Amino acid sequence: MNTSTRRYAGLRDFLLIWFGQMTSGIGSRLSSFALGIWVLRTTGSTTQFALIFVAMAVPALLIAPFAGALVDRWDRRRIMLCCDIVSASAQLVLAALLMNSQLAIWHIYLCVGATALANAFHGPAYASSIPLLVPHGQLSRVNGLVQTGGAIAQVAGPLLAGVLVSLISLPGVLLIDALSFVAAFIAMLLARIPRPPRSQDGAGQSLWREAATGWRYVRERNSLFGLLLVFGTCNFLFGIAAITITPLVLSMADPALLGVQMSIGGAGLLLGGVLMAASGGMKKRINGVLGFSLLAGLALAAHGLAPSFVLVTAAGFVFFLTLPVISASNDSLWQSKVPPGLQGRCFAIQRVLSEAAMPVGYCLAGPLAEHVFEPLLMPGGALAGSIGQLIGTGAGRGMGLMFIVLGLAMSLVAMLAYSIPALRRADELPDAWTQPPPAAEGDAQPA
Template identity: 45%
Template sequence: MRIFTLIWFGQLVSLIGSGLTQFALGVWVYQNTGSVTQFALIYLFTILPSILLSPLVGVLVDRWNRRNCMILSDAGAGASTLAIALLLVIGKLEIWHIYLAVAISSIFNAFQWPAYAAATTMLVPKQHLGRASGMVQLAEATSRLLAPMLAGVLVVTIQIQGVILIDCVTFLVSLVTLLVVRFPEPKTTTDNEVKKSWRLQEFTYGWTYITARPGLLGLLIFFAVINFLTGVVSVLVTPLVLAFATANVLGTVLSIGGSGMLVGGLVMSVWGGPKNRILGVFGFSLSGALSIILAGLRPAVPVFFAAAFIYYFGVSMINGCDQAIWQRKVAPTVQGRVFAVRSMLAFASLPLAYLIAGPLVDGVFEPLLAPHGLLAGSVGKLIGVGRGYGIAFLFVVVGILNMIAIAFGYLYQPLRRLNQQLPDAIADIV
């Protein structure tokens, strides 16, 4: 746990730095272009390369030392961030530079998550995996809480390029913590040994492993659907809040969301999550869906504050429960390949969400709730009419679709009874 905690601290610092850059660049792009679609493309290039490379990355993570994979990830992502800073300093930064830089960073980040998750299984006893997952969520929550507030102050005092240079320094902190530790390696057997040939089976092994276990497959499909729906919401939070408030309020909303995630991460770290973690996933997904509907029905600053806290508290609990399930149910020697496929398929729906969110708002939902729009006399009387209310209406639709997806997931018995029907793949450690 001491080694894990040291690595966790380095990742925490790096996450805060990345959060500073993400917030500063996001606001800069939206305010300079005024286009939801161009803003959403940043999200697309952040996620798409890592999804496409996941099958190859999974094989490499199982073959290579997982510590070295994380070092490679931090070094590459830090270099791409430094390139943005240099372009800003010389006054040559353009929108396509940002797309290219975040795409390169995404390639290196593809190694980070499966290596980090698989290494955690070897570092932390099984009975504490829920707490370790809570600590990971706590780190992300701390970034969400601190980064918007710090970025708002630092952009004014040291400019955007200064913020990004701070991000580069945080990558160095993460690298140092990785360089001073060693990771235990999983024991291989003849059944799950990683072969040295580049056969097709090595790239499809993760998919074969998951499909042979209906509960895990159901969990994967459930998250693919939920991620698509919440992906539409996540890319529209900034335009929605900015339609009704200032950038400072946006930073506060994101910080309150981060505080909700922080509290959720603390609860998960201490508690370890419910014994039946599948029910925890369903329950907190439902609370998230209700908070999305609330934000859409009453788009006002106090409502944004409450909805952000409730939603992100649930995110910590959902992700903590989900991570602990996969770490317990998948053999450590194959977790690189399985987790890479899991990441690829669970998040494969996000690029589509990011692509359609902007056109849906600009071409459909905002015109519907314009002052003389088609739904101005019906839905407009319930929600409101004018700039931003089309986005709010889309939030309501997405929240309802989330609830439908949760109902279908609960009715699928192999998923609902996953804890009981699928035995753990790792032994208890005394």
């Protein structure tokens, strides 16, 4: 057995769950890519396209604080099983509507919202289960493997979607997505997740007070609270970019090349995840978070420098390469600094406060692109004779300028965060785990 294999020996339950989540992730990428193209072609509106992301984000943010408290109360394995059922059902509904020529935009918003509600429970349950299943010294490496699974979905999803939509149509793609959640359900049935001791701070309290306990824990630790603010700001900027990347690429390429661009970006995710899983990341995890956030911002800005598909694709590869390092380093910090009985709540709070700005970004992306930045760089626009001389004018160049502004702002946020001592010394916060994780075999919970 080589060194790489030995690192993951004894992690049967984690690897089963990881494989199931990777499979469902591929299915989700298939359907999201195909549905996104359907909405753009049907409506021709960037704003309508952006509203899919709003429908995905808002319900999850509203329920997340309570979801986190319930994750800490309930069996995390059962929560994830129920979430897989909800997600599979949503895709089956969309497929049935489409096959009967009855699919409308609001159906997509509703089903996406239902899936997002399920994910509001699934995300904290999954993240808070990891330290119960792996040695704590392996957290950064295992979180790198989690990022690798997401990257595989990012690479395979768009490539397969372009082929499968032509071969078996959009309803077939949605059915495959539903089956991927069934596969995740079966993998979860075969795995075991120990139940952590409940935090005594929340024992016997109302759901609202239990949720507040998690918030108080984070607020009293400036390092964790500061990370929330950094992620909230960067996610606001990324939210705008996530909406405008599709029309930006389509302004210089066709949908087939859009799939190629997304897949190459996914290859960056894959490489970053593999490197993180192999190396275990940086010794000071805060350097992985902030240093690579700085690099991510520069890569984001590079998207807008010229109307070049090759440039946008290369910049996307570098940008996505940084994300596994940022995410795995951040998750490892939280998993090691938060007690096991509070992790569901704290991961839910992290999601709320770091992602609350994303729906604002989603809503602003379409109007900013269509009514502010694009007119500035159209022939005769206010910036056509200045910035337009450097990055070009015409369709898509205003969105290019948006990417430059967004990327430079993201890099500035990372530099300012590193100048704050409490954030720079986040690794020095005392570890919350005083005992090794319980053995999965002995403390298994029934289905």
